[in-house]
Amino acid sequence: MTESNDENFRSFRVRPYLLTGGRTRSAVDLPLEALVRTTESGHAALGTQSRERHQIISLCASPQSVAEISAHLKIHLQVARVLVGDLVQEGHVATHVAKHETASARPDLRLLEQVLDGLHSL
Amino acid sequence: MNASATPIPVKIVVAGGFAVGKSTFVGSISDIDPLTTEAAMTKQSEEVDDLGDATGKKSTTVAMDFGRVALSQELVLYLFGTPGQDRFHFMWDELVRGAIGAVVLVDTGRLEHCFPAIDYMERAGVPFVVAVNAFDGVLRHHPEDVREALDISPEIPVLVTDARHRAAVRDTLVGLVRHAMTMAASTA
C-alpha cells in the first residue's frame, strides 16, 4: 500500500490506526477537552517529526483540546489521543487536565463561580 | 491569552433530538467556527481489526460538532453537541464525563424527541436544564406545559431559548451553571 501525501486524499476514514501502529489506547488519560500545549522540547524537536506529530506540535503552540487536534488534523479522536499520549510521554507537549477530571467528578463550586463570571462577561 | 499559562478547560454538552438546533446553539456562541471531530465505534472486544482500515472493512464512526468560548484568560469552555441517534449513546458517556452539565434542547413541535436525552442525563446523574427552542421566536407551548408533558421533576429548570441568538444561548448556559451550582452545593 502506498501512503498518499496529497491533502486532498485526507479523510477521517483513511486507515485510522495506521498512524499509531495499530495502537488504540493512549498511554495518558485524555478527556476530549484536555488542553495540549507544546513544550520547549517539542519546539526544538519539530524538525524531526512525522507529519501528524509535526502538525500537533505546531498546532499546540497555542493550547488546543484533543478534540480540536482531531478536527484540525482530520484524524479520529482515538488516534489523536494515542499520538498526543506519545508526545506527552516524550515531553514534547504537556496537557492540562482540570483537577476534577482526574477524579472523574464534576467541577466544584469555585470553578463554577468562575464559569458564571465568565459567561456574564460575554 | 497569557503566554505562560494554559487555561483550564470546562465542558457543557448540548443534547436533544434530531434537528432541534444543537449545532445552531453551539455556533451562536462559539468563538471559532464549530469544528467536527469523529470517533470510531469501538466494539466490546476492542479488536484492532474491527476498527476499519483500507481493506474496505467498515467501521462505524460518529461525528460530533463542538465550539469553543474563551471565558477568561484562565478558562475556556467547550460546547459539544451530541450525536443524535441512540446507537451513538456510547459516545455520550465520554461527552458527559467531567462536564458541568447538559442543555437538553426541546422543539415543542416534537416534544417526545428529547426523551432519550432526558432519560440519559437523569440516569447518569448529569446536571441538566431543559431548554425549549423557540423556533422563529414562536413559543408554541408554555415552559410549564412542557414540564408537565415531559414529566420533568420540579428541581430541573425548564427554560426558553433561541438557538440562533447569542444572548439567549448565553442566558441558557447561565441557567445551567446556576443549576449545577445548586446541585454541587446540595451534595457537598
Ligand SMILES: Nc1nc2c(ncn2[C@@H]2O[C@H](COP(=O)(O)OP(=O)(O)OP(=O)(O)O)[C@@H](O)[C@H]2O)c(=O)[nH]1
Ligand atoms: N427558524 C428556525 N430555525 C432553526 C432554529 N434553530 C435551528 N434552526 C434550523 O433547524 C435546522 C436544524 O438545526 P441544527 O442546529 O442543525 O440542528 P441539530 O440539532 O444540530 O441537528 P442534527 O445534528 O442533525 O440532529 C437548521 O436548518 C437550522 O438552521 C430556530 O430557532 N429557528
Ligand SMILES: [Mg+2]
Ligand atoms: Mg447538529
